[in-house]
Amino acid sequence: MTMITPVELAPNESLRMNIVRRYSILDTPPDGAFDRVTAIAARLLGTPVAIVSIVDTDRIWFKSHHGLDAQQIPRDSGLCASAILQSGPWLVTDARHDPRTLANPLVAGEFGLQFYLGVPLHTHDGFNLGTLCVLDTQPRTVTQEQIDTLTDLASVVMDQLELRLSAMRSIAEKEAALNHSHLMAEEIDHRVMNSLHLIVSMLSIQSAQLGHSEAAKEISRAAAKIFAVANVHQHINIGKAxxxxxxxxxxxxxxxxxxxxxxxxxxxxxxxxxxxxxxxxxxxxxxxxxxxxxxxxxxxxxxxxxxxxxxxxxxxxxxxxxxxxxxxxxxxxxxxxxxxxxxxxxxxxxxxxxxxxxxxxxxxxxxxxxxxxxxxxxxxxxxx
Structure with a gap:
């Protein structure tokens, strides 16, 4: 039975997971922008598989998985968990002879992974969310130009994630502003209604004090007009209920x-x-x-x-x-x-x-x- 070595965690892992949650990307639907990147990566590097991965607490979730049916794998069996500990590309040209990957179940098991190149998805504030990686079941070598190409594509993935985050924040800010304006409008409506009813009450009291005089009748008519204004205001401003x-x-x-x-x-x-x-x-x-x-x-x-x-x-x-x-x-x-x-x-x-x-x-x-x-x-x- 293959033994699985516990995955090394970064010293700032709890902070890193907070950053992952900041992007709200985990378990989101497929996205053509990311799928195009993995297709290009596989084509340019000549590999059958390319993945945009996000490393979660106990799993590696695939935002895009070109050439692979799986949507996620356990964190302790994925090479991406090791790749995010690096500041730059993580390359394995022949996994079955590399001491870093000999015990990995993807290498020793049925999948037979032999080649891996992963570039961390690096945020502007210094955290690695996951990787853009390419895989193969055959050993292979890569040129520096190919590594640079994958690095550039990883930057494109991060640009997409930053744009998505910016859009979410913009929507949240607009919703907050809209909710605030609604609350202010409701408060104004409430105060207007209270003021109108207060005026009606004061006029009614004054009319009663004047008895059956002509002045009392005019004040009553004015009170009725103001009460009508309040009713119209209430109809125009229908409550959310x-x-x-x-x-x-x-x-x-x-x-x-x-x-x-x-x-x-x-x-x-x-x-x-x-x-x-x-x-x-x-x-x-x-x-x-x-x-x-x-x-x-x-x-x-x-x-x-x-x-x-x-x-x-x-x-x-x-x-x-x-x-x-x-x-x-x-x-x-x-x-x-x-x-x-x-x-x-x-x-x-x-x-x-x-x-x-x-x-x-x-x-x-x-x-x-x-x-x-x-x-x-x-x-x-x-x-x-």
Missing amino acids: ATTLDSADYLVQLCAGLSTMLVCGDQVAISVQAVPLSLASEQLSQLGLIVNELVTNALKYGASKVKVQFAPYQDQCCLTVSDNGRGLPADFDVNKMSGLGMKVITSLVKNLGGSLSHERDTDLSGTAFRIIFPPMMSSRHPLS
Whole structure:
């Protein structure tokens, strides 16, 4: 029975393993970039096998294995574990006559390894993750040029690992920044809602103190308007707890709040015609912002009737906001508008992956804005 000599560990092995984990490379799927390197290495050095290996605590895992079916081997039987203890290439030209490898099971066993050349995958901060190595079952010699070629290819492997690490860090930083912005937005929303409700409470108390006077009625009307503002704000900023919502119910409640907030008397009407589709709350939140901008703009420029329509359109969704206002100038172009409102609308439409168009409305004789976008929805209400 072949005896396996315990593998020598580097003095900084625990630190080295921390660096291995830093790259998050172990057990990742195959990658064409590494596979191309091993194919080139085998071709240039004329060997049947080439491997990109990462030396783990108890195994040698193969990120790429050209000419070999195995995905990993025990650490104590792999020559890569010895190669990472070197600062440069580790060469065995005839393993069956080399005292360093005589007892190795890959050499003495069925595989019959006789040639090995491994170049450490050296990080910028001085640690060896594994190797780029070439193997053969026949003894062979190599030139310095071939060793230099494998060394250069090992540097290409490290460049790929560094790029991968940089990309992961960039994504993590962006996700952290996005999460922070979401937390800040939620905090602002929370404070806005608290402030609005506080104002409503103070006005209600003041109205009650004034009894049935005309001033009390005006204060009550003001409190109702502010309460409506709070409701609209709450609908536009849907919380993360709701993953999907009924679009029809959402738009009806939103427009009811807008009507209370924006309309004085009975001379203005905001109507809603919506098919009950179940959409992602993220999409409905953006639709709410679009409806808020379009309805507010329509009333601002003299419309007395606004109609909000929402329905399936082929395999997509269609939101239409039309009014009976004075219409748009002949040369109107949403992409050339300097106003903040239209910039917000076009940005939201882009986020939805949709398109924005406008035309003269034949029913109300004003303007109709139309947004068509692909839905993100649950299976409760499929588009038909």
